[in-house]
Amino acid sequence: MATVKLTNVKKIYPGSVNATVHDFNLDIADKEFIVFVGPSGCGKSTTLRMVAGLEDISGGTVEIDGEVVNDLQPKDRHISMVFQNYALYPHLTVYENIAFPLRLQKNPKMSQDEIYERVTNAAQILGITQYLTRKPKALSGGQRQRVAIGRAMVKDCKVFLMDEPLSNLDAKLRNQMRAEIILLRKRINTTFIYVTHDQTEAMTLGDRIVCMKDGYIMQVGTPTELFDWPANLFVAQFIGAPMMNTIKTELTKEGNKYYVSPFGYKLEVTGDKGKLLNDRKVEPKEIYLGVRPEHVTLVKEGAKNGFPVTILVNEMMGSEYHLHVQTEDGTKLVVRIPTINLSEEERAKMVAGEVIHVAFEGKAMHFFDIETEYNLLTDNQYHAEDDPETPIKSNEAESELPAETSPVEEPKAEEKAEEAKPEEASKEEAPAEEKKEEKEEAKKE
Amino acid sequence: MADKKSMSMSKKRRIGNIVTYVVLILVSVIWILPFVFLVLQSFRTENTGIVNYVFPHQWGFDNYIFLFSAETNFLQWYFNTFIIALFVCVLQTAMQFMMSYTLSRFRFKLRKPLMNVMLVLGMFPGFLTMIVLYQVLKAVGLTGDNAVPGLILVSVASSGMGYYVSKGFLDTLPKSLDEAARVDGATRMEIFFKVILPLCKPILIYTVLTSFMGPWGDYIFASVIALGSETGLNVAAGLYTWLGQSMISNNFTHFCAGGVIVAIPVMVLFMFLQKYYVEGVTGGAVKG
Numbered sequence: 001m002a003t004v005k006l007t008n009v010k011k012i013y014p015g016s017v018n019a020t021v022h023d024f025n026l027d028i029a030d031k032e033f034i035v036f037v038g039p040s041g042c043g044k045s046t047t048l049r050m051v052a053g054l055e056d057i058s059g060g061t062v063e064i065d066g067e068v069v070n071d072l073q074p075k076d077r078h079i080s081m082v083f084q085n086y087a088l089y090p091h092l093t094v095y096e097n098i099a100f101p102l103r104l105q106k107n108p109k110m111s112q113d114e115i116y117e118r119v120t121n122a123a124q125i126l127g128i129t130q131y132l133t134r135k136p137k138a139l140s141g142g143q144r145q146r147v148a149i150g151r152a153m154v155k156d157c158k159v160f161l162m163d164e165p166l167s168n169l170d171a172k173l174r175n176q177m178r179a180e181i182i183l184l185r186k187r188i189n190t191t192f193i194y195v196t197h198d199q200t201e202a203m204t205l206g207d208r209i210v211c212m213k214d215g216y217i218m219q220v221g222t223p224t225e226l227f228d229w230p231a232n233l234f235v236a237q238f239i240g241a242p243m244m245n246t247i248k249t250e251l252t253k254e255g256n257k258y259y260v261s262p263f264g265y266k267l268e269v270t271g272d273k274g275k276l277l278n279d280r281k282v283e284p285k286e287i288y289l290g291v292r293p294e295h296v297t298l299v300k301e302g303a304k305n306g307f308p309v310t311i312l313v314n315e316m317m318g319s320e321y322h323l324h325v326q327t328e329d330g331t332k333l334v335v336r337i338p339t340i341n342l343s344e345e346e347r348a349k350m351v352a353g354e355v356i357h358v359a360f361e362g363k364a365m366h367f368f369d370i371e372t373e374y375n376l377l378t379d380n381q382y383h384a385e386d387d388p389e390t391p392i393k394s395n396e397a398e399s400e401l402p403a404e405t406s407p408v409e410e411p412k413a414e415e416k417a418e419e420a421k422p423e424e425a426s427k428e429e430a431p432a433e434e435k436k437e438e439k440e441e442a443k444k445e
Numbered sequence: 446m447a448d449k450k451s452m453s454m455s456k457k458r459r460i461g462n463i464v465t466y467v468v469l470i471l472v473s474v475i476w477i478l479p480f481v482f483l484v485l486q487s488f489r490t491e492n493t494g495i496v497n498y499v500f501p502h503q504w505g506f507d508n509y510i511f512l513f514s515a516e517t518n519f520l521q522w523y524f525n526t527f528i529i530a531l532f533v534c535v536l537q538t539a540m541q542f543m544m545s546y547t548l549s550r551f552r553f554k555l556r557k558p559l560m561n562v563m564l565v566l567g568m569f570p571g572f573l574t575m576i577v578l579y580q581v582l583k584a585v586g587l588t589g590d591n592a593v594p595g596l597i598l599v600s601v602a603s604s605g606m607g608y609y610v611s612k613g614f615l616d617t618l619p620k621s622l623d624e625a626a627r628v629d630g631a632t633r634m635e636i637f638f639k640v641i642l643p644l645c646k647p648i649l650i651y652t653v654l655t656s657f658m659g660p661w662g663d664y665i666f667a668s669v670i671a672l673g674s675e676t677g678l679n680v681a682a683g684l685y686t687w688l689g690q691s692m693i694s695n696n697f698t699h700f701c702a703g704g705v706i707v708a709i710p711v712m713v714l715f716m717f718l719q720k721y722y723v724e725g726v727t728g729g730a731v732k733g
Binding site: 052053054073074075079080081083084085087088089090091100101104105151155 | 619621622627628630631632640644
């Protein structure tokens with residue numbers, strides 16, 4: 001149990017000019033579960049590995065429990081770590097794998113009885129008691145990951161590090177293990193740092209989430225903060241599935257009321273968002289309007305703020321439809337419609353080519369500056385403002401296709417691909433910095 | 446029509462198979478014949494010279510008995526060879542493995558040039574250095590009767606050069622195993638002995654076998670380094686002295702019996718380690 005403090009932490013790989021992690025500052029409280037999330041190559045794994053002592057720190061300091069650990073070996077940092085590829089010792093049985101860190105303990109050396117007690121206790125918690133005599137190759141992916149967690153949890157550690165522990169598992173097992181990690185966290189009750197590229201894992205597990213891009217922190221906050229008040233367009237689009245719809249539009253003001261005019265319709269910004277725009281005296285200008293697919297609702301024709309859209313693709317998810325629709329001016333949106341309240345007649349209309357009416361309220365709107373892509377209603381900006389290389393801009397915005405949410409780009413489609421080829425997917429998701437290192441290595445070879 | 450076609454297909458396949466097997470059998474016979482001849486001749490007792498038939502007229506163990514008698518230095522040569530092979534086997538395996546592990550796991554300055562230099566040096570046949578090595582060893586008194594430590598030194602000194610195969614195997618072991626062990630509290634030494642080494646059993650066996658067989662069958666270096674000595678020779682160089690023009694008529698069958706005896710330890714070692722040997726050559730792709 002300990003605090004972790006990262007101050008101006010920087011990582012530049014040998015032979016590389018650009019930093020992989022730029023001035024990373026973060027205070028992690030005792031017993032907090034913090035999640036680093038971001039796309040491949042954003043530096044999340046590198047940061048975790050710097051905390052673990054598996055990567056040298058190019059600049060700044062890492063403190064664990066108030067002690068600067070920059071020059072300490074991993075074994076002296078009182079950490080435990082679960083690796084993406086399990087990293088189980090193939091020549092040892094499950095029992096010996098879990099007992100491995102205990103057997104290495106010196107001063108005082110642990111007795112066989114205590115080792116036995118700890119190992120069997122961990123195995124019981126993780127439900128792997130019956131596999132203790134097996135070798136890792138005789139276990140399934142989920143069982144192997146449990147063993148890896150068991151090996152990490154038997155040790156008395158101050159910080160528990162997890163580097164994409166669920167990435168190699170199939171979707172179903174991943175959901176199951178996610179729930180088990182929540183339970184495990186309650187049991188172990190220590191400081192957790194968890195790395196993932198999966199925003200669902202980040203949202204469900206983290207007390208706070210650190211959203212990263214290209215080595216910069218984009219936002220730090222609770223899952224709710226990141227979801228409801230994304231600091232910029234990148235966070236807005238990264239958190240939430242399907243991805244937030246963004247529409248380039250004009251923010252106008254008439255008296256005290258603000259309006260946006262997407263797809264040729266004039267919609268009033270009602271509720272708190274309108275009030276906030278007023279309070280912050282936001283100047284009318286061109287903006288990116290963000291609306292989450294789940295905040296777009298099905299309405300009757302002629303309803304306030306409603307507008308017609310044509311269904312392009314309907315993805316039936318069971319409890320909801322994911323509709324890929326097109327407005328009259330050609331803008332593409334994604335809409336999530338729960339199926340539970342739909343009548344048979346309404347369901348029958350949810351097919352490609354049909355025209356339906358949808359609407360979104362003012363409270364569902366997010367407003368992003370067209371230049372900086374910052375949220376106009378939040379204060380916290382986590383980038384270095386004076387650094388011209390700060391990659392605050394989202395790729396989608398750069399491509400000038402904010403609302404062109406193609407069905408194949410949907411996270412759901414990615415999930416399906418992962419489900420079909422979990423190993424390949426995990427390879428693709430390997431941190432880009434590792435790939436970079438491998439490339440350099442290959443070049444050297 | 447279809448039947449005819451399938452008939453001709455199966456006929457063609459059968460002919461192809463017959464040709465293949467005939468060639469394979471012929472090659473096998475050519476390959477195995479010298480061994481059979483050697484074994485048969487080693488049991489010939491009617492005379493000790495070269496004869497123009499394969500199967501002995503009189504069978505017996507006289508040639509073997511002769512090898513272990515006081516009349517020859519065979520036991521001395523055999524003992525020399527065994528000592529050289531044993532020391533080289535142990536030391537070379539250890540040194541080669543440490544070298545491979547270092548080059549596979551650590552990144553340090555001049556690592557790449559070092560590997561290149563060793564690769565280039567390895568391309569020169571070892572016997573090119575023979576004369577210089579002889580002079581050096583002679584200067585320190587490790588030639589002639591003292592050739593055994595000299596030969597050990599020659600083989601062990603170049604151990605690191607053969608790092609390629611085991612480095613290739615080590616490269617296939619995930620580095621996350623080392624990292625996991627480091628986080629678990631292991632020192633570099635503990636990682637090497639408790640994690641890496643047990644996983645390298647197949648390639649270790651391979652290295653042991655090749656390290657043993659090199660000096661066991663060495664002729665060139667042994668005959669040069671032990672030049673002028675009867676007792677400093679190894680078994681290959683020693684047995685070869687029996688094939689000289691003045692010796693061969695009295696010692697050919699003894700030479701054959703000596704050849705059989707020489708093959709025994711290697712055969713035993715092979716049979717014992719065969720399983721791992723095959724795995725060692727092909728099992729590099731197996732990961733944790």
